[in-house]
Amino acid sequence: MNILEVEHLHVTFPARRGSIRASQDVSFSVKEGEICVLVGETGSGKSVIGQAILHLLPQSAMVSGSIRYAGEEILSLPESAFSRLRGHAISFIPQDPIGSLDPLMRCGRQVAEALETRGVPKEMRPSRVTSLLSALSFPDPDLVAVSYPHELSGGMCQRLTTGIALASSPHLLVADEPTKGLDYVSRKRTIEMFLDLKVKGTDSILMITHDLELADLIGDTAGVLYSGELVEFGPAAEVFGHPLHPYTKGLIAALPKNGMRPMRGVCPGLAALPKGCYFQDRCPAPCTTDLHPPMHDVCGRQVRCSRC
Amino acid sequence: MQPLLSAERLHKTYGHGNIFSDVSFTVNPGETVGLFGMSGSGKSTLGRCLIGLERLSGGRVVFAGEDIARLSASRFRKLRPAMQMIFQQPAISMDPRMHLFDSVSEPLAFHEKRGRPEVFASLFPLIAAVGLRPDQFSCYPNQLSGGEIQRAMMVKIYSLSPKLIVADEPTSMLDMSVQAQILLLMKELQKKNNTACIFISHDSQIMLTMCDRIGVLGDGDFRMMELDEFAGYTTELRL
Numbered sequence: 001m002n003i004l005e006v007e008h009l010h011v012t013f014p015a016r017r018g019s020i021r022a023s024q025d026v027s028f029s030v031k032e033g034e035i036c037v038l039v040g041e042t043g044s045g046k047s048v049i050g051q052a053i054l055h056l057l058p059q060s061a062m063v064s065g066s067i068r069y070a071g072e073e074i075l076s077l078p079e080s081a082f083s084r085l086r087g088h089a090i091s092f093i094p095q096d097p098i099g100s101l102d103p104l105m106r107c108g109r110q111v112a113e114a115l116e117t118r119g120v121p122k123e124m125r126p127s128r129v130t131s132l133l134s135a136l137s138f139p140d141p142d143l144v145a146v147s148y149p150h151e152l153s154g155g156m157c158q159r160l161t162t163g164i165a166l167a168s169s170p171h172l173l174v175a176d177e178p179t180k181g182l183d184y185v186s187r188k189r190t191i192e193m194f195l196d197l198k199v200k201g202t203d204s205i206l207m208i209t210h211d212l213e214l215a216d217l218i219g220d221t222a223g224v225l226y227s228g229e230l231v232e233f234g235p236a237a238e239v240f241g242h243p244l245h246p247y248t249k250g251l252i253a254a255l256p257k258n259g260m261r262p263m264r265g266v267c268p269g270l271a272a273l274p275k276g277c278y279f280q281d282r283c284p285a286p287c288t289t290d291l292h293p294p295m296h297d298v299c300g301r302q303v304r305c306s307r308c
Numbered sequence: 309m310q311p312l313l314s315a316e317r318l319h320k321t322y323g324h325g326n327i328f329s330d331v332s333f334t335v336n337p338g339e340t341v342g343l344f345g346m347s348g349s350g351k352s353t354l355g356r357c358l359i360g361l362e363r364l365s366g367g368r369v370v371f372a373g374e375d376i377a378r379l380s381a382s383r384f385r386k387l388r389p390a391m392q393m394i395f396q397q398p399a400i401s402m403d404p405r406m407h408l409f410d411s412v413s414e415p416l417a418f419h420e421k422r423g424r425p426e427v428f429a430s431l432f433p434l435i436a437a438v439g440l441r442p443d444q445f446s447c448y449p450n451q452l453s454g455g456e457i458q459r460a461m462m463v464k465i466y467s468l469s470p471k472l473i474v475a476d477e478p479t480s481m482l483d484m485s486v487q488a489q490i491l492l493l494m495k496e497l498q499k500k501n502n503t504a505c506i507f508i509s510h511d512s513q514i515m516l517t518m519c520d521r522i523g524v525l526g527d528g529d530f531r532m533m534e535l536d537e538f539a540g541y542t543t544e545l546r547l
Contacts, residue, residue: 041483042454154347181480183347183510184545210484254488256513262488266453
């Protein structure tokens with residue numbers, strides 16, 4: 001069963017001249033118990049999708065399309081109705097863990113606050129905080145509980161925000177760049193933590209990242225975003241093992257372990273996208289038509305390339 | 309061959325325990341030496357100490373035969389152009405209130421007492437070599453992408469024909485496809501100019517492709533490793 005279905009999602013921001021199409025015609029679904037990873041570079045519109053699902057976009061954003069959670073349309077829900085889902089059935093791990101924690105509140109209380117909204121009685125909260133923190137492999141959970149965020153490392157703050165998101169035992173977890181800016185030790189711990197969640201198999205996770213290695217390791221399905229639209233979507237092992245779209249191929253070839261062969265050029269700006277295929281200027285074999293290629297099925301996955 | 313830089317028993321403390329101690333190694337002309345360690349291991353501090361941006365607590369750095377801590381201010385200023393640094397955050401490594409044109413031509417104009425327009429005109433071949441257009445230099449840094457600023461940084465640095473570059477995680481803030489472009493450009497310029505480089509990173513894969521030898525910092529210890537040894541050391545850190 002699909003826990004999340006996104007269909008024809010468009011997000012547009014008004015700009016001084018024209019508008020910025022941050023997300024265009026994005027359609028994908030996440031099955032129950034599955035980890036879906038969206039990969040993209042800066043400005044590919046990946047974070048916007050997470051924010052659209054959580055109703056966290058600024059007021060000025062124009063959103064259209066459909067987002068269904070467990071069969072129910074949530075994109076058009078008013079804030080009063082949606083706030084019953086956010087932080088309960090659907091949780092969010094924001095980017096920038098240090099900046100998204102309250103600097104003036106002890107870490108334990110920030111986790112307890114999430115438990116409070118969940119209706120956990122006051123006397124049970126401290127023990128639940130301790131068990132949550134130790135489940136996230138904090139060696140000394142009681143010490144972390146009385147610390148302030150600035151006393152923890154970036155990796156620890158990352159695990160703490162994950163703990164807060166998991167405090168409500170969500171059905172769907174949306175994680176935005178959970179390994180950004182972490183060093184190799186914290187990154188490894190974070191990845192192990194997500195692999196652990198995957199083994200327990202209770203949650204569905206939508207992960208947004210630029211880390212290809214992470215996506216390959218933990219994803220069941222994977223989507224690759226370029227200039228606001230999906231260019232390839234399918235089983236993660238196939239997308240990364242046998243990429244079809246030239247952009248996916250280019251990304252994988254640019255990894256240091258694969259010889260670091262760079263793609264030429266840069267992503268086009270979202271305010272001035274070219275006609276036809278957005279990848280044409282960087283494509284090793286550009287097509288000659290002006291038509292924008294649609295997503296179409298190729299051997300069990302979807303690709304946006306007229307040559308595939 | 310005489311080494312370009314030799315670090316002898318370097319030691320640094322901020323007063324509460326050692327950041328690093330007893331760090332000794334040499335860098336030959338044209339060679340790339342990596343500094344690897346996790347956040348807070350002191351690799352950036354070590355890099356800054358090597359080119360005199362930060363004072364050492366002990367030991368000495370000999371650059372081109374001279375102990376940089378014992379040089380007079382005016383002699384040290386003469387040596388400055390030969391050692392340059394690329395910083396981690398492209399967004400804040402250029403003055404936000406200066407056009408790139410001014411930022412890029414400032415160092416050479418200062419060291420050689422020439423006018424900025426004249427200096428800028430002499431940089432055209434270098435600007436073409438890094439893949440930028442001269443008209444992009446009329447922008448402010450916030451109008452360009454991180455990759456473009458790191459390219460402009462390369463122009464600024466190589467205008468001085470440095471002998472040693474300290475690159476402090478130059479691509480950790482960049483996207484994957486841009487990262488490969490910048491690293492290859494760095495390698496190319498380094499080869500052409502026979503520049504030595506101290507490359508600081510916590511990405512072991514990048515280290516293996518960029519460096520000739522790698523120094524590993526951890527818990528105040530320092531160990532210089534050959535590539536094979538480093539590859540073995542980091543396999544256990546990988547997934």
